[in-house]
Amino acid sequence: MSVERDRSNLPPLSLHVPEPKFRPGDAVDFTEIEVPPAGAQRRPDTAEKADQFHDLAYTLVRVLDDQGNAVGPWDPKLDPDTLRKMLRSMALVRAFDERMFRAQRQGKTSFYMKSSGEEAVSVGAATALDYEDMCFPSYRQQGILLTRGWSLVDMMNQIYSNKGDRLQGRQLPIMYSVKEAGFFSISGNLTTQYPQAVGWAMASAAKGDSRIAATWCGEGSTAEGDFHSALTFATVYRAPVIFNVVNNQWAISSFSGFAGAEATTFAARAIGYGIAGLRVDGNDILAVYAATQWAAERARTNQGPTLIEHFTYRVEGHSTSDDPTAYRSAGEPSAWPLGDPVVRLKQHLIALGEWDEERHAAQDLELAEMVKAAQKEAEKNGILGHGMHQPFETMFEGVFEETPWHLKEQAKQMLDEQKAAGL
Numbered sequence: 441m442s443v444e445r446d447r448s449n450l451p452p453l454s455l456h457v458p459e460p461k462f463r464p465g466d467a468v469d470f471t472e473i474e475v476p477p478a479g480a481q482r483r484p485d486t487a488e489k490a491d492q493f494h495d496l497a498y499t500l501v502r503v504l505d506d507q508g509n510a511v512g513p514w515d516p517k518l519d520p521d522t523l524r525k526m527l528r529s530m531a532l533v534r535a536f537d538e539r540m541f542r543a544q545r546q547g548k549t550s551f552y553m554k555s556s557g558e559e560a561v562s563v564g565a566a567t568a569l570d571y572e573d574m575c576f577p578s579y580r581q582q583g584i585l586l587t588r589g590w591s592l593v594d595m596m597n598q599i600y601s602n603k604g605d606r607l608q609g610r611q612l613p614i615m616y617s618v619k620e621a622g623f624f625s626i627s628g629n630l631t632t633q634y635p636q637a638v639g640w641a642m643a644s645a646a647k648g649d650s651r652i653a654a655t656w657c658g659e660g661s662t663a664e665g666d667f668h669s670a671l672t673f674a675t676v677y678r679a680p681v682i683f684n685v686v687n688n689q690w691a692i693s694s695f696s697g698f699a700g701a702e703a704t705t706f707a708a709r710a711i712g713y714g715i716a717g718l719r720v721d722g723n724d725i726l727a728v729y730a731a732t733q734w735a736a737e738r739a740r741t742n743q744g745p746t747l748i749e750h751f752t753y754r755v756e757g758h759s760t761s762d763d764p765t766a767y768r769s770a771g772e773p774s775a776w777p778l779g780d781p782v783v784r785l786k787q788h789l790i791a792l793g794e795w796d797e798e799r800h801a802a803q804d805l806e807l808a809e810m811v812k813a814a815q816k817e818a819e820k821n822g823i824l825g826h827g828m829h830q831p832f833e834t835m836f837e838g839v840f841e842e843t844p845w846h847l848k849e850q851a852k853q854m855l856d857e858q859k860a861a862g863l
């Protein structure tokens with residue numbers, strides 16, 4: 441028997457619905473974002489237990505200061521050639537993004553996603569990892585393929601779903617899959633790459649291999665169940681994996697608050713799992729490089745996984761299907777307190793006397809020409825809407841080792857109908 445209690449003098453509950461600070465038309469003031477000085481964060485030994493440096497999950501590991509100097513214990517002390525290579529890779533990502541964005545607007549493909557403002561996250565990590573390490577990216581890490589020297593034409597063929605497309609038009613444009621470059625198939629289903637990376641890393645360890653895995657997802661994607669099961673498996677088996685959370689503040693039109701950013705940092709998610717957590721200035725490529733190198737050393741010495749939050753900003757729309765002016769203030773990108781990753785590395789190289797504005801401008805021109813030439817080459821294989829680039833029946837292939845009878849039947853029916861229709 442239940443006795444109802446008089447609840448009339450209890451305070452009414454209320455629901456907290458997060459709301460972004462700035463909406464279209466609002467003036468932007470990011471002074472609330474705490475930006476600690478570069479060089480001020482300690483660098484623990486890679487053999488230290490994860491619970492010894494929880495503070496690093498609540499700050500920002502930074503190397504490049506406002507004058508373009510590399511300072512503090514996280515400075516990876518890279519030689520000028522490596523620095524110039526990273527600058528070139530970031531500039532190439534930008535040139536590639538520009539060109540492919542335009543190709544979409546010209547109707548040559550149905551879809552494209554830029555990574556403007558986030559180039560340091562993928563280029564810095566890909567430079568710090570070994571080529572043989574396996575990457576499980578999201579759709580905004582084209583910088584890994586470009587840093588690994590993958591063919592621009594091959595990437596463009598995929599974007600155009602043309603007859604040179606190694607995926608035969610069966611994936612959304614930009615969802616590359618390049619086994620030869622250690623680049624796992626991108627999935628449109630957010631965060632599926634997290635448990636996949638852990639599984640791969642566990643297999644690598646079980647086999648006594650020396651290769652590690654790295655994976656990336658957006659801050660919004662941390663709300664997926666897959667994120668949490670991946671972290672559980674990884675901590676239990678001390679899987680040699682690096683979890684990257686790219687906190688670019690937005691998940692399409694939802695701000696980071698909807699993934700929990702009002703309550704704590706994304707790096708702090710690691711703490712509850714007993715995993716090493718670092719929060720890094722994602723627009724500082726030296727910090728990204730140093731954090732990745734540190735996490736890779738932990739993984740390679742069986743100290744287990746590391747979660748790195750890259751604090752950055754998505755400068756452009758989510759994709760070519762998005763219009764950010766509808767939901768956020770146009771002033772945000774320029775007010776972002778951590779600057780532009782390309783400009784910051786350029787400034788550093790200039791401060792070292794290893795680069796100058798003229799060389800930079802010349803490189804930008806050279807890269808734009810290179811991308812243009814690759815585009816011309818790829819377009820020889822076809823663009824969207826100009827003919828059939830793959831035989832119809834290929835849509836039934838590549839999923840099962842042996843095509844099951846019912847798919848064979850459907851394929852035959854389709855081909856018969858095509859024939860009857862005179863196609």
Ligand SMILES: Cc1ncc(C[n+]2csc(CCOP(=O)(O)OP(=O)(O)O)c2C)c(N)n1
Binds near residue numbers: 580630658
């Ligand atoms: C499981 C799943 N839910 C929803 C979507 C739709 N979707 C595609 S991208 C995206 C936003 C993801 O934001 P975030 O993880 O922050 O990554 P970002 O795009 O900022 O790099 C959403 C909701 C999806 N693709 N898969």
Ligand SMILES: [Mg+2]
Binds near residue numbers: 658690
């Ligand atoms: Mg995001």
